[in-house]
Amino acid sequence: MPRSTTxxxxxxxxxxxxxxxxxxxxxxxxxxxxxxxxxxxxxxxNWTNVERAxxxxxxxxxxxxxxxxxxxxxxxxxxxxxxxxxxxKARRLKKLVEWVVGEFDGDLDAMFARSTATLxxxxxxxxGIGRETADSILLYAGGHVTFVVDAYTARVLRRxxxxxxxADYELIKELFEGNLPEDEKLYNxxxxxxxxxxxxxCRPRNARCEECPLGAFPHDTSR
DNA sequence: TGCCAGGCCGGGT
DNA sequence: ACCCGGCATGGC
Numbered sequence: 380m381p382r383s384t385t386x387x388x389x390x391x392x393x394x395x396x397x398x399x400x401x402x403x404x405x406x407x408x409x410x411x412x413x414x415x416x417x418x419x420x421x422x423x424x425n426w427t428n429v430e431r432a433x434x435x436x437x438x439x440x441x442x443x444x445x446x447x448x449x450x451x452x453x454x455x456x457x458x459x460x461x462x463x464x465x466x467x468k469a470r471r472l473k474k475l476v477e478w479v480v481g482e483f484d485g486d487l488d489a490m491f492a493r494s495t496a497t498l499x500x501x502x503x504x505x506x507g508i509g510r511e512t513a514d515s516i517l518l519y520a521g522g523h524v525t526f527v528v529d530a531y532t533a534r535v536l537r538r539x540x541x542x543x544x545x546a547d548y549e550l551i552k553e554l555f556e557g558n559l560p561e562d563e564k565l566y567n568x569x570x571x572x573x574x575x576x577x578x579x580x581c582r583p584r585n586a587r588c589e590e591c592p593l594g595a596f597p598h599d600t601s602r
Numbered sequence: 603t604g605c606c607a608g609g610c611c612g613g614g615t
Numbered sequence: 616a617c618c619c620g621g622c623a624t625g626g627c
Contacts, residue, residue, distance in 0.1 A: 463624040
């Protein structure tokens with residue numbers, strides 16, 4: 380598909396999704412710290428479960444880098460239990476906290492002042508922070524212009540014929556970044572809209588989605 | 603009731 | 616360079 384066609388299609392998809400669902404007002408979280416913690420907690424996990432875990436952290440007054448740093452594994456794991464994978468996620472959160480406190484003493488202004496590319500590399504070096512989590516933190520907590528890709532994004536693009544089966548994260552990310560204006564608000568909205576269409580109709584098993592804002596004839600309905 | 607949810611890591615081939 | 620099992624809760 381020619382580059383200009385891809386660019387137009389991606390813009391049309393965005394506009395159709397926005398018309399169908401309206402602005403998503405993402406990320407659902409009040410502070411940068413909450414967004415960063417939520418990004419780890421939502422790994423392969425339903426957001427409603429994450430909300431419970433975050434509510435527990437708030438009740439314990441634990442959404443704070445130094446408090447988190449002082450907390451023991453078992454205490455943290457108990458608080459985030461509803462989010463699932465609580466032992467894994469407690470470890471991952473502690474790794475992130477160690478880095479934020481160790482490198483910046485919890486100063487997020489200092490942290491996000493680093494360049495997008497540098498910060499992305501550094502986040503990826505933290506054990507437990509992969510590409511989607513890093514990009515979510517950069518975009519939604521830091522306001523950095525970087526496109527977030529997730530399972531929904533890949534499935535939607537695959538079903539509507541824009542990528543093939545084996546397209547990996549970086550390729551999909553570059554498809555958006557190379558064909559859209561470099562605009563934080565646009566990236567923010569687009570990713571949130573892709574999640575919404577993924578939840579509404581582009582689900583793993585539904586054979587066909589007649590109501591889909593992007594059209595009713597997906598290429599691949601098997602997954 | 604089984605399937606799914608806004609991944610990521612580590613070990614094996 | 617892939618491929619796969621493990622990790623866990625809660626909603627439908």
